[in-house]
Amino acid sequence: MLVLSRKAEQSLMLGPDITLTVLAIDGDRVKLGIRAPRSVSVLRQELYDQLQQANTAAVTSPADLRRVAAALHARRPDAASSLTVATTPES
Amino acid sequence: MLSPAAIADQSLAPASAASATLAFPDGLVGCQDWKNFVLLTEDEEDLPVACLQSLDQPLVRLLVTDPRLIDATYTVPLSDDDRASLDVGPAEDTALYCTLTIGADGFITANLLGPLVINPRTRRGRQLVLTDSGYSARHPVAQLQGE
Numbered sequence: 001m002l003v004l005s006r007k008a009e010q011s012l013m014l015g016p017d018i019t020l021t022v023l024a025i026d027g028d029r030v031k032l033g034i035r036a037p038r039s040v041s042v043l044r045q046e047l048y049d050q051l052q053q054a055n056t057a058a059v060t061s062p063a064d065l066r067r068v069a070a071a072l073h074a075r076r077p078d079a080a081s082s083l084t085v086a087t088t089p090e091s
Numbered sequence: 092m093l094s095p096a097a098i099a100d101q102s103l104a105p106a107s108a109a110s111a112t113l114a115f116p117d118g119l120v121g122c123q124d125w126k127n128f129v130l131l132t133e134d135e136e137d138l139p140v141a142c143l144q145s146l147d148q149p150l151v152r153l154l155v156t157d158p159r160l161i162d163a164t165y166t167v168p169l170s171d172d173d174r175a176s177l178d179v180g181p182a183e184d185t186a187l188y189c190t191l192t193i194g195a196d197g198f199i200t201a202n203l204l205g206p207l208v209i210n211p212r213t214r215r216g217r218q219l220v221l222t223d224s225g226y227s228a229r230h231p232v233a234q235l236q237g238e
Contacts, residue, residue: 064193
């Protein structure tokens, strides 16, 4: 791992179009500013890990579909029971 | 990549007219290879759950629902950047799904923290992360029946 020291208000360039700026340091908290293209996803590591774990854990067998649908229906029988397949372009 | 025909022998059918590929150009968070899916539904029956089948990895199948069926107040605030990356206009609607996970104890949870937002016009989607929303990646939903 590359280790660099920076003071408040100093920046780092990660490649040509990502700027990481130390905005403020307060005790054990560092406030960072990130300027990056829209295509670059910026996430706290904990959230990234949490989402990765959730996505991996969600892999299932299609055979579970009916059982899960029944459990959802039993939970809220009054709710609209069918999933609107809203991915059809409207004509 | 699997063709939709290759999965047609399973009991699930491609959702009518929606059998075309749904593309997530960045993949899902932490699963960058999961880029192309088809949405499969139970044939001839309206269910609140569908199956998102990966075309890149045949064993990757995710059960999804509309998160608003789980929490009627659920909303995904789309920033200008989100709208731009999805090519969604200010007045255009998006399709919204969240994945469902069956825990080892048979309890179903929903990932409300990382919804799948899809532009129905372009059939492209992204998994957004609702940072600071208070939503959980394991929102409790229901116990599987008979467990």
